[in-house]
Structures are given as C-alpha cells and as structure tokens.
Amino acid sequence: MADNEDPKKGKKSRGTDKQVCGYPISIFFIVVNEFCERFSYYGMRAVLVLYFKYFLRWDDDMATSIYHTFVALCYLTPILGAIVADSWLGKFKTIVYLSIVYAIGQVAMAVSAIHDITDSDRDGTPDNITLHVVLSMVGLFLIALGTGGIKPCVAAFGGDQFNDDQESQRRTFFSVFYLCINGGSLLSTIITPILRAQQCGIYSQQNCYPLAFGVPAALMLVALVVFIVGSGMYYKAEPQGNIMMDVCKCIGFAIKNRFRHRSDQYPKRQHWMDWAEEKYDKLLIAQIKMVLKVLFLYIPLPMFWTLFDQKGSRWTLQATNLDGNFGLLVIQPDQMQTVNPILILTLVPIMDSLIYPLIKKCGLNFTPLKRMTVGMLLAATAFVCAAVVQIQIDNTLPVFPSASQSQLKLLNMGSKQVTVKLPNNDQPELLVPAAQFSDNFFTFEAEQISVSIGQSGSLDVTRSISLTKGKRQTLLIPSNISEEWVMTEDLTAKPEEGYNAVRFVNGMTTAVNVSIPGEDVELIESFHYSNYSLIKYGKATFTIRSGSRSCEYSREFGFGSSYNFFIPNIGPSCQDDITFAEDIKPNSVHMALQIPQYFFITAGEVMFSVTGLEFSYSQAPSNMKSVLQAGWLLTVAVGNFIVLIVAELAKLPKQWAEYVLFASLLVAVCIIFSIMAYFYTYIDPTEIEAQFKKKIDEDDEDDRSQIEKSEIEMVKKDSIKCHDEDDAAKQTKM
Template sequence: MGKSDFKLDTEGHDKKHKSPKLCGTNYPVSIAFIVVNEFCERFSYYGMKAVLTLYFIHYLHWDKDLSTAVYHAFSSLCYFTPVLGALIADSWLGKFKTIIYLSILYVIGHVVKSVGAIPDVGDSTVHIALSMIGLILIAFGTGGIKPCVAAFGGDQFEQQHTEERRKFFSIFYMSINAGSVLSTVITPILRGDVQCFGGDCYALAFGVPAVLMVIALIVFIAGSGLYKKSPPEGNVLVQVCKCIGFAISNRWNSSRKSPSREHWLDWAEDKYSKRLIQEIKMVLRVLVLFIPLPMFWALFDQQGSRWTLQATRMNMDFGGAFVLKPDQMQMLNALLILVFIPIFDLGVYPLVGLCRIKVTPLRKMTMGMLFAALAFCAATIVEVNVIKTVVEPPPAKQCLVQVLNLADRDLTVHIPGVSEVTVKPYEDPTGYTTLSLPGDKESLTVKITSGTNVYTCSENFGDEKAYSLILRNTQSGVTCELVKDQITKSESGDAYLRFINTLSNSVNITVGETNFYAAGGYGIDHNKTVERGEYNGIICATPSKEWAVDLGLLDFGASYTFIVTEENNAVTVKKVVDVEANNVHIAWQIPQYVLLTAGEVMFSVTGLEFSYSQAPASMKSVLQAGWLMTVAFGNVIVLIVAEGAGMEQWVEFLLFAALLVGVSIIFSIMAYFYTYVYPEELDKMFSQDNGDNNETGFKKDPSDIVYKIHELPKTTKM
C-alpha cells in the first residue's frame, strides 16, 4: 500500500458536454460514480492481496520462500501493466472504454481465483493453475486501469474549476484509503472466522472482493451518460521511445565526418523538434535519479509477505478483548498514513525549517530511505526474539530427539552419540538434542537404566526429522517407542496437540471441531491443529463412560502432548509442552510499521512531487511510467532474494536494511550533484522559436498532446 498516484488530465475532452452539477456546486455528478468505483476496486484489490500469502502457504501448501516469491511476482506484474493500460487508453480505446474492458478482465480474474480456492474443484494442479490464471488476469486488470481512473475523474471538471478538481483528488484519495483499511480488516475475518469446506474459507475471502469488483464495474457503467469522454489522442511515451530510438539509430549510422553533437539526443534533430528533444533530456535526468529507488519498494512491499509471516509466529491476543489476525496488521500502514501526512506537513517540516535546515525534496527522499532501513532493523530485533520459541528443523544426516518418561519411576537414558540423561515421570520432555547419523537412516540401540536394572530397545532414526522417545512400563520392565513430532509452528497461529492414552480402553476426545481417537494401551493420535483458546470441560469418552477434562489454554503456535491417565478412579490428562507458544506480542510490530510509514511519507509523497515538478507538462505520463517501474523492479528484487538467498529470516531483514542504507548513500551523492530545473523556462526558451512541424514530431506548443498534472494528493494506495 501507499504508492503515490499520478493524476493525468488531457485537455482534449468533449468541450460541448455539460455534466450536471451536485447541489448547485461546480462538482459534476459523474465524480460520485468514479469515487464509489475506486472505493470498491481498491477494496477488491487489497482485500484479495491481504490473504494471498497465507493462501499460498495453507491452501496450496507452498513453503515460505515460494509463497513470498509468487506474491512479489504478482505485485511486480501489477506495476508493469499500467504502461500497457496507458498505451491502450491513449492510442486506441480512450480512458472510458479501457476502464470498462479491463474491469471485465479484472472481474473474470477474481472469479477464477475464487473458484480455484474451492477444494472440490479438481486436484492441486487445477487449484494452482486457476490461481495463477486468476492472478495474471487481476494484474492486467488492476494495472491496466491504474493510470486511467484518476485521470478520467479529472477530465470531468471544467478547466477553470481547479480548486474543485484539487478537492476531488483528496476525496478520491480518501476512498482509496477507506477501501484499503476496510478490506484488510474484513477479508482476514472472512478467511479465518468463517469456516467452509472443513477449514479457512479462502473461497469466501476471494469471493467477496470479486463481488466488490462487480459492483465497481456496475457503478462505473451506471454513470456512462454523465461522463465527459476524451477520445484517444496518442501516447507521449510512444513518441519519446521513437525519438530516443531515432537518435541512437541516427548516431550509429552517421559517418565519421558528421559534425559532433553536444548531447547524444541531439542526433534526433533531423526528424524531431528541438523542444521535444529538450523535454526528453529533462525527463532523463530525473529517470537517472530513479535508478536506486526500487530498493525502497523492495522493503516496503514486504508488509504483505515477510512481515505477515512474522506476525503468524507472534501472540495476537489483546488481553482477551480481541484477537488480531496476522494478515490484519497490514491495515496499520493505511491508518498511519492518514495521521502522518498532516503531522509532517504542518509540524515536522516547518520545525526542521525553523532550525535553519533546508528541507529539499531529495533530502526528504534520502531520509525516507533511512527510515525504511530502520524499520527493517526493528523487524530484525523482533524476528530474533520470535525465533527463540522456534525449533529449527535438523539438516541432512541429523535428527532431533527428546525423551518423555511415562513410566512410574526415574529413568536414565543413553542414546549412542547423545549424552546420558535422567528423566522424571510425566514431566516436560528433556528438550531436543541433535543426533548425528552416518546416513539418512540409522538403527540405534537405546539403553535405559532404572536402579540396577538395564533395558534396551532398538529404534530407526531418520534424518531431517524430530522425534519423541517415549518410555513406558511393560510386564517385563521398561520399553521405548519412537514417535515423530510436529515441530513446525502453525502459520495460522493454531496450536498442535496429540493424545497418548495410557488406559486399557480406547478414548474419543473432541477439542473444538477436531476429533481425537487413541487406542488403549499407549495408543497415540498424532498431531492435529486446534484453534487457539481456553479448553475446559472437554468430554473424554471411553466405551463405558464419559469424563470432563480440562486442557487449559492452547496457545498460539505451541505443540502439546496430553497424556490420558487414571487417578483415584477418574480419568484425567497431563499437559506436556513440546514446542513453546509464541511469546512475542504482535504489538512489537508497531514500531516497524511506524518507521516504514514515516519513510513512505518522506519518500513516496515527496518523490512524485519532486519528479513531476522537474518535468515538462507533456512528459508527466513518461514519469508516471518510470515511477511505477521502480515499484515493479523493487518486487523483482524481493523475488530474487527470496528464491536465491536461502538465509535465515532475521539475516535477510538485516541484509535488506544494509542494502537500503548503501543505496541511500549513493542516492544522496547523486542528489548532491543534481541541479533543480524549472520546466516553465522551456516556454520562455521556445516562445520565439517556431520549431519544426512534421508528422512525427511535436509542434512548438504541443497542445494536441498536452498532459496537465493536477495538484497531487499526498499518497494513494496504488
């Protein structure tokens, strides 16, 4: 969230069209349809995206790295496709028809994505195929209409109503933030609190955004008769590319005797006007400054991937008042941005100015980068504490083993390659110990000592696994049983539990909506997930009788073993903690969100305001494309690191922070040598120059392809 939005307006719309006004004001009625459309579309997009990472992990059963990579590949595609949408709108269909047709594509993508989340629809391959097709269609839909909707809204105003147009963009911005906040609150609730098909209801979580996109399309079409519709007038980006291509080609094909040119773009003067060439030079100077910017977006967009995954391993209970869902934490950015913009504009920047420190746009952007780096330093500290409760899986040719004593006396256990340990009955296990194996599987003889008695048992240990060695009484003494453990924490915050039944009769136990069955004589029902909560008065049923037992709090991310025993002619359970619960509260993520949002205000808002102020009016769309490309390439960086680095998460966070600090230093050096220019000087420069009018170049005053930038809203969720 939080990418700034470039508002593009053409002057070539239908001047004769008079749209009815709202209540005697200068606001066209048509903008109401556009604002509602944008609210529904942003709800649709951010609602779907909020649960996307968890969908990959829990529904498609991908690992964290693949899930992160696909998430950022999708985000990247969403910021490459706006260029295509702008080309279609400006060169072929016009903004109105482009929004209609690509919105239909958008709706189809949502529907396909929702169908792919229905378990009964085909096998896993079908689900993956439908999900990927849906995401591609959504990316083309949302990216394609991105450069069109806001500009289309600006087209509705008369040219003299600049103040009303400015306020429209503020309202437009608010609708984006409202859609973003509400969707990141509601869709995680639809995912987690509504159960369907025996689990989290991803089909509903994707289906509701699909419905909102249908509403967005219907609302937009409903206002059709009220809109001013600009005809396609040619895309300036195409002209820029042709001019640059001609300059390169002309320079390459020219003879050595040709006179030298001051700038390589001057080789285009044979075909294109001097004004166009000068404008392109100005734009290229800004685009060079864009080169380091993708690293900021590489950090910023991890809110929906790595930071969401971090939240799944944290305590999300707010004192019993409510339990936050990990994918809901993303709403904090949208809320903070509304608070920080006036604080920075009315408080921070003026105070810094009073200290006689010149606050230039490029300095603001550099500070924004440093704040984002600090956010990832904060995320690193949180991650280091989060992983203290995590049991790391063993590597190849190693396994983990812990000992659980269910006998009625103290026992001393010796496993070859592991130090001897004494365990007391029914206490928490000894903790996992690493056992090295010569191969991927090894049969080892375990020695158990009780006083003067020595017992042995042989068990097969496999590598890259975790085991509990369960000791129990038999008629001949003490024996052991090796049981595989669940050490990977649930990414949804659920608790894992299993039951070991020491009774002679079998038992049935239902915890929440999960049923457990354990045969008599030390039968085990292996780990199953149960939603976090307090579970007391649970019915434990034997073939002849039912008993009420208390399990207590089953906390976030923990793994428990419950031992069913009989004491004083009553069935009871003993709780053993195999893997500790998440003990770092999710509120500790707030500092990193605060720092990142502060960085966004300084970087994203200022970045567009600076770049657009430095470019001629006819080149605003080129800079829009360049800015969106920095977001796209930022997501590509995350994709590469997630798939190729293979490092621990806290190290990866620290790496990103260090890279951004390095990039900010490079950017500050580039900024130091940058000379601010004022595009309006071009009008003076060419006021007496008639230029060269030709079919492929611009006229002296390119009024046939003028793009006018309106006053920008501070930031939008684009």
C-alpha cells in the same frame, strides 16, 4: 451546436449538466468504483502470501518469490493500459474492458481456494493441487493485467469530468480519491484476515480462503457495475495519441541517427538527443531532455520498493511467529498490515502542516530530493528493526534437528517410575516418573540406537530402535515394558498461522473418544495416539469418553505452540490426571514489536513516495506527466524483481541476516542517490517551454518577414518587368 457545449456559458461542458454541491455527479460513481477496486486488490493481497504457504503448501521463499512477481506485474501493466487508452480505446472503454478481466481474475482466485479435506488428506493439501495452482496463477495474471491496466486511467478519467473553471473542485476530487485508496486498503486489510480466520468446509473445518478471496471478488463486481451505471453521465474524451509512443520514437530516431553519422565530417551536437532535430520539433526534444534528466535520478529508486513491499510478504510471515494478543483485541498476522494505511492517514497531514513548515522555519532547505533521501534511510532503519525482532523470535524457537540428526523424547505410560539408559547421554540413567514425559528431547546422530528400560532399578529390557533423520519422535513406554514399544512422529516446525497443535496419547486399556473443538470426534486405540489437531488462541475444552465414563479437560492456548496430552485414566479428577509435554513453546515475542518497523517504513513512504510524485510532477513538461508517472511505477516493478534476485543469490540461512543485507544495500544506494541529487539542478519546465515557444514564434515571425520581403521583391521585379515590356512595345510601334 457541438456536443457537450453549454449554451449559457458558450464553452465546453464536461459530461452532463447535473451537479451536486458544485461537483459533477459522475465523479461520485468514479470515487465509489475506486474504493471498491482498492478494497478488492488490497484485501486479496493481504492474505495472498499465507494462501501460498498454508493452502498451496509452498515454503517461505517460494511464497515470497511468487508474491513479489505478482506485485511487479501489477506495476508493469500500467504502461500497457496507458498506451491502449490514449491510442485506441479511450479511458472509459479501457477501464470497463480491463475491469471485466480484473473481476474474472478475482473470481478465479476465489474458486482456486475451494476444496474439501478427506481423511487421507490430513495436512490440508488439496488432492488435485496442480489444478489449484494453475487456477490461482491464471487468476493472479488477470488481476495484474486488470489492476495495472486501469491504474493510469481512473484518476485521469475523474479529472476529465471537470470544466476548466473547476480547478478547486478538481483538487478536492484528487484528495478524496487518494483518501478512498487508503480507506479501501485500511478496511480490506482489517476485514479479509478476519474472513480468512473463519472456519469453513463441508467435511472438515479449515481456514476460509474462499471467503477471504470471494468478498474482494464481489467488491470488484460491484466496482464494475457502479462504473457502468454512471456511463451516461461521463465526459468521454476521444483518444488523442500516446505521448509515450512519440517519446520512444524520438529517442529511437536520435540514437539511430547518431550512429548513422559517426564520421568526423558531421558536426558534434551539444546533447545526443539533438540528433533528432532533422525529423522532430525542437520543443519536443527539449521536453524529452527534461524527462530523461528525471528518469536518470530514478535509477537508484527501485531499491526502496524492494524493502517497502516486503511488509506484505516477509513481515507477514514473521508475524505468524508473534503473540497477537493485545488484550481487548487479538490481531491476526496479516492484519498487522493495517498499521501502514493508518499511519499514512496520520502522518501525511502531520508532515505537511507541522514537520515541513517547522523545518522551513529553522532555515533549513529541505528540498524534495533531500526528503526522498531521508525516506530511504528510514526504510533501512525499519529493516534493522525487523532484524532485531527476528533475532528475538529465533531466541525463543526450540532447537530442531538438522538433516543429519534425530531427536527423541520419552513418555512413561505406566503407573510406576521407569529407568532408561540412552546411548551418548550425559546422565548414566534417566528416571521418568509414572504417567510423565521426559523433560526434553535428546539428540542423536545415529539412525539406530540401543535403549534399555527397567522398572525396579535394573535395566530389564534392551532393544534397538530406528530413528528418522531430521525428525522428532516420542517413545511410548507401555506399563508392561516387555510389550511392543510405539514411536510417534512429532512436529519439527511451528504450527501454521499461529495455531496450536495438540495430540492425545491414550494410556488406558480401552479405546477413548476425544471431542476436539471445530473437528469431528477422534477415536484413539489403547496405548496409541491421535493425529495433530489445530486449536485457535484462547480457551479450548476437550471432552474425553470411554464407555460410560467421560470428563472434560480445558486449557488456555497462546500462539504457535505444540502439545502432547497423555490420558492415564478417566475419572472425576480428569483435569488433574492428564499430563502434557510442551514440545514447542507458544510465541512469547509480542506482535507490538513490529510497530516500530511499520512506523519507520511508513514514515519513509510518506517522505519518499509522496514527495517523489510531487517532485516528478513539478519537473515534468506539461504534456509528459504520464511518461514520468509510468517511469515511477516501473521503479516499483523493478524493486519487486530485486527481491527475488537478492534472496536467490544470498541464500542466507538466517532471516535476520537477510533483513540486514537489504538494509545495507538500501544505505549504499541512498549514498549514491544523495550524490546524484547534489548535482541535480531544479528546473521550471513551464518557463523552459515558454522560452522555446517564444523562440519558435520569433523564428516563425522572421520566416514570415522573410517571405513577405521575398514577395515584395517578386512584386517589384514583376512590376519592372512589365514596365520594361511596355517600353519595348512602345519602341516597336514607333
């Protein structure tokens, strides 16, 4: 008896005979594996762009470029995985081997985020930054190879576990499989940003990227172990050869043969693929023609993915400048990505059961290509919404100095009001009250300015001070203005990741200790200032001590603000005595304003992506579904590369202008696609294949009839020849 043959039914059985509720028990291992793998991938990807910006200290453009390069690689490697699985190793071994590579990559990412900050490393940048960059890049390459390589194998391997009479169970499996993808994505984009926001470290507390990458790495290891545990229960089909290789060889031969026979003596062919008829079967050529017809429609599609995948890069960076306080919940910038899977799980059934049937009842022919066109327009609308939100953000940002400018603020640390004269200022003299900051920063073009200060109405002291181009500074005016003047260096950008930057200035004659939540106690010398500390959203309480005296100062913080706090003395009214300057206002544009752009991009995804897969499947020959699947994934990769090209060529100074540019490009491409779709004729590949097979059968029948006729003629000739020979023999005897 052959392996995997059911003696009762007398037909091939997939895997073991163990079933649960009519389903092969092996698929439960595959479903759990997919859930864990998707959790691992999307969890790591959710915090990736913030890791680039705030851990490796890359700027927005560099972080975005590397992010999209990584995503593009994830959608290029499925072609490699499909070839390896179909031609050499088979699906099972390909999944196992590449999952090991995948897990190593995830572990490498977790290790790359481990470091300890020293006192000389105040900005959070690792001392051995090159090692961290190299390790993270190696990790990302291995992850791209692993996740892309197994992408075309896992779902198909799950489908292999069902018998031919389990079509309904197979359909249910694919629905559950898709649910696991979105479930893993949803949970991971909620959990990993929470893990990232935790404070961890040995010598200082920083965002916990090792934990945010470590948990996805652990889930990938779980996915690998679960998949291997089910090994004995799987049906493992042997590799049958890769149809993609056959397609490429046939196309290559047709092109080569066409240019070889360019002279007029050769008859023209109806289609350039017909030049392959000398070597390849006509049915294969007809199937390739159908595939090429669909692939031609794919040419404009990468532009959709150019916009879609920016929700994990540009939109996440945009969210760092928004207010994430939703009342009962405080949303992290990278958690806004959860809106996408939530809306997918909501919109897919609504579209299928309500919107599309309603459109059909209205008598409108809403074809798949029309749905995809509308999906592209919705994505363009999403980027217009993103541009509007960005304009709102830009209107709330302070005016920072340009590369040729400097900005200066004043702090009077004395107990008396001072008069200050600044050059090129609209006001002839400024009055700065005791223990107060000036109301705003003053902008200067010169590197050296002359400042005059007095305490009794007259300008007693005049000095020349140096300013730093492109920087903000605060001039600390001591109580005795004839003493040394101290200059601070202030922030010229929003604090990272929605944190609040705080700094204390000591106006007392004795040193003070300031206890900052989540950090060590900092000693501030007399008439000097502390380093900036990052404070999370919410209420923070600082304990200030000098000798035997101490007090507590509390304040509510929002997102993305910067404060200078001045300590004139320590007493019972510390809460009232401490004054402050709000150098950078907290984020005032609410994160909820991103919901419309997420709604439009997700609605566009449902109409474009889901419909596109359905269209590709319906228009593909039976043995070339994987070829079109590979072509579809290739459009995603090309779309991510377009992000890099457009952003590099445009070099727009304003982010909202870049959003408008991408929206405009997609609208232009959408118009081209709609024209192509108008001239497209829908086909039934099954019917065309049946016609070719029938023609081949008829040709074979004609060939057989011809052979039979030839054989009959040969028999007749042999019979006549033998008869003539007998007559000749008789004549000889006579």
